[in-house]
Amino acid sequence: MQIEYFARAVHGGHRVRKLDSGIFEVDWPTGSIQYPSVRKTLTAITSRNPQPGPSVPDPKIGFARYFKIGRTSVPSMDTLVLFKSPSRSSTRGIDLVRRGHEVAKLFYAGFARSCVNYGYDPEDVLQEVYKGILIRNKGTCPFDASKSTFGHYVHLIIKCVLANYHRKWDRVTQSERLGIHDADGDLVDVAASAVCPHESTEKAETSLLLDRMISYAVRNTQHKQTPEALTREIAEKMAMGYRKSDIEAFYRGTYRPFMVEQAISAVKDAAQHFRGQLTHSY
Numbered sequence: 001m002q003i004e005y006f007a008r009a010v011h012g013g014h015r016v017r018k019l020d021s022g023i024f025e026v027d028w029p030t031g032s033i034q035y036p037s038v039r040k041t042l043t044a045i046t047s048r049n050p051q052p053g054p055s056v057p058d059p060k061i062g063f064a065r066y067f068k069i070g071r072t073s074v075p076s077m078d079t080l081v082l083f084k085s086p087s088r089s090s091t092r093g094i095d096l097v098r099r100g101h102e103v104a105k106l107f108y109a110g111f112a113r114s115c116v117n118y119g120y121d122p123e124d125v126l127q128e129v130y131k132g133i134l135i136r137n138k139g140t141c142p143f144d145a146s147k148s149t150f151g152h153y154v155h156l157i158i159k160c161v162l163a164n165y166h167r168k169w170d171r172v173t174q175s176e177r178l179g180i181h182d183a184d185g186d187l188v189d190v191a192a193s194a195v196c197p198h199e200s201t202e203k204a205e206t207s208l209l210l211d212r213m214i215s216y217a218v219r220n221t222q223h224k225q226t227p228e229a230l231t232r233e234i235a236e237k238m239a240m241g242y243r244k245s246d247i248e249a250f251y252r253g254t255y256r257p258f259m260v261e262q263a264i265s266a267v268k269d270a271a272q273h274f275r276g277q278l279t280h281s282y
Helices: 038-047 096-110 112-117 122-137 150-175 201-221 228-239 244-251 257-273
Strands: 003-006 015-018 024-028 031-035
Touching (some): 024 038, 031 038, 096 112, 096 150
């Protein structure tokens, strides 16, 4: 009984027949050629040469494996299956019950020291990381092993959570006021000071000029892709004495580098514009 096969598309997709005599016949564009053995048949097919010479290497692959016969055969499918969208893996997301200890290990290995340097409790930040993972498990970007490795995904989550944690405590620090300045300019407890807690005219003027400078910087970036909130935050940080490298490190992973660079440049231009008016500000 004659059996027909087809070579792989990369090798031309030629029709191959196994004759009753055990000889293999391949239909080449120039005509059919018979080969006495599997090795010579596959050597001709894989080299795409109807008459391969002795220098052509043996592909060293079995007939069943090449044509995917038996256990290696391709399951039958119809045309609709070819256009069906691939089903999503059921293992998307991170099961913290099983892999929470791995998340903690990555966090302590790469970020715990930074948390301590900033004065944060690493355990508090780790809980925020767990919270961020749980939120993303139910959102639009859960962990998908087909798109990234576990370690890379967890590192991105930690960086994002840590950046948000920075901003949260920066707002708290800027809003809190521990005491007031006495007549000598020293910071003392309100109860121990006889100085009126209202800001002096000089400080009020300085605050007004600083607000004008920030507004000027925001206007310089309003026709660009830099968010207004980012420009305001960077202006406040630069007024507090933050260096450019500190600001770039702080927003790394949260905003694109060119946005941070545009905001810093706008603040510098604003400071140059108001130079001489803020000489007594700090």
